[in-house]
Amino acid sequence: MDPAPPPLPPPRPAPPRGAILAPVKAVVPGWSHVPFFLMLLAALVGIYLIFWLCLLGATALHSTPQDWISALQSGDIRHATMVSLITSTLASVLAVLTALPVGYFLARWSFPGKSIVEAALDIPIVLPPMVVGLCLLIFFQTTVGHLIEKVIPLTYTVYGVVLAQYTVAAAFAIRTLRGTFDHLPRRPEDVALTLGATPARAFWHVALPGAKRGTVAAFCIAWARSLGEFGPILVFAGATRGKTEVLPTTVWLELSVGNLEAAVAVSLLMILLAVAVLIVVRAFGER
Numbered sequence: 495m496d497p498a499p500p501p502l503p504p505p506r507p508a509p510p511r512g513a514i515l516a517p518v519k520a521v522v523p524g525w526s527h528v529p530f531f532l533m534l535l536a537a538l539v540g541i542y543l544i545f546w547l548c549l550l551g552a553t554a555l556h557s558t559p560q561d562w563i564s565a566l567q568s569g570d571i572r573h574a575t576m577v578s579l580i581t582s583t584l585a586s587v588l589a590v591l592t593a594l595p596v597g598y599f600l601a602r603w604s605f606p607g608k609s610i611v612e613a614a615l616d617i618p619i620v621l622p623p624m625v626v627g628l629c630l631l632i633f634f635q636t637t638v639g640h641l642i643e644k645v646i647p648l649t650y651t652v653y654g655v656v657l658a659q660y661t662v663a664a665a666f667a668i669r670t671l672r673g674t675f676d677h678l679p680r681r682p683e684d685v686a687l688t689l690g691a692t693p694a695r696a697f698w699h700v701a702l703p704g705a706k707r708g709t710v711a712a713f714c715i716a717w718a719r720s721l722g723e724f725g726p727i728l729v730f731a732g733a734t735r736g737k738t739e740v741l742p743t744t745v746w747l748e749l750s751v752g753n754l755e756a757a758v759a760v761s762l763l764m765i766l767l768a769v770a771v772l773i774v775v776r777a778f779g780e781r
Contacts, residue, residue: 553758553761553765556754557755557758557759561758561759562758562759562762565753566759566760570736571760573736574740574741577739578721578740578741581655581656581720582717582720583717584656585656585657585663585716585717586667586720587713588656588660588664589666589720590667590713593667593668593671593716594671596615597670597671597672597673597674598697600672600675601675601678602675615668617665618661618664619662619669623723623724623726624725624726624728626725627658627726627728630658630661630729630730631649634648648730649730650730650731650734650738651737651738652738654727654738657730658727659720659723659727660720662719663715663719666715666716667713667716670712671705671708671712674707674708674711674712675708678701678705683696686699686700714774714775715771715775718771721741721742722764723742724746727740727742728743728746733746733747735747742764745757745760745761748760
């Protein structure tokens with residue numbers, strides 16, 4: 495015979511009307527570990543920043559300012575600086591002109607195989623830089639490449655420097671502008687279309703002004719990437735003094751002859767340019 499169930503507890507009396515009830519604290523599992531977790535994250539961020547500051551500080555303190563000035567007054571380094579600034583600007587302009595329509599198309603339309611197209615556009619980002627230069631070099635040994643070079647000589651020329659920089663920088667610009675157009679609402683463009691604008695006019699007068707910050711960011715990122723490009727330029731355009739030499743190849747050439755002071759001076763110049771680009775991106779193109 496089963497035992498009788500235990501009697502139910504008497505009902506709790508209701509609180510008197512008008513009584514103030516004490517608040518009940520909600521216990522969230524895991525919240526006791528939040529301070530430790532935040533301290534751990536802050537320590538990791540601090541260690542990483544200190545590591546980079548130590549690297550930059552050691553590089554800056556390796557030589558005296560007089561050594562830097564003497565190195566930067568070299569005719570070869572000044573020529574490499576001028577070539578780098580011009581080619582990086584040209585490559586970045588071409589990259590942005592490519593990225594604007596491509597990024598807009600990927601952000602606004604869906605089609606079969608879109609994920610494959612997006613993955614293919616990211617190939618220059620994930621490929622080793624030397625492989626990019628080798629692919630360019632081999633392509634321009636083919637029949638089609640020879641036909642192109644009859645119009646514009648590219649292999650081992652300054653035009654080849656621009657092409658090598660553009661090949662990689664365009665992928666970064668496309669990624670940036672694709673994200674920009676993804677975050678822009680489509681409604682203003684639809685309103686423009688209902689008012690009689692063509693898709694081209696809606697893009698030019700509505701979408702493009704809305705993406706101006708992203709365009710600035712894409713240009714700056716492409717410019718910084720072009721300025722620091724080394725592998726594709728070395729393989730495809732070479733590092734000829736006074737001809738196809740740019741700042742990254744200057745560092746390599748100076749190190750190869752044991753001129754560490756000149757290599758450090760050029761490296762510091764590139765660091766200053768990179769910091770300037772970051773400031774511009776943060777100020778104008780981040781949001």
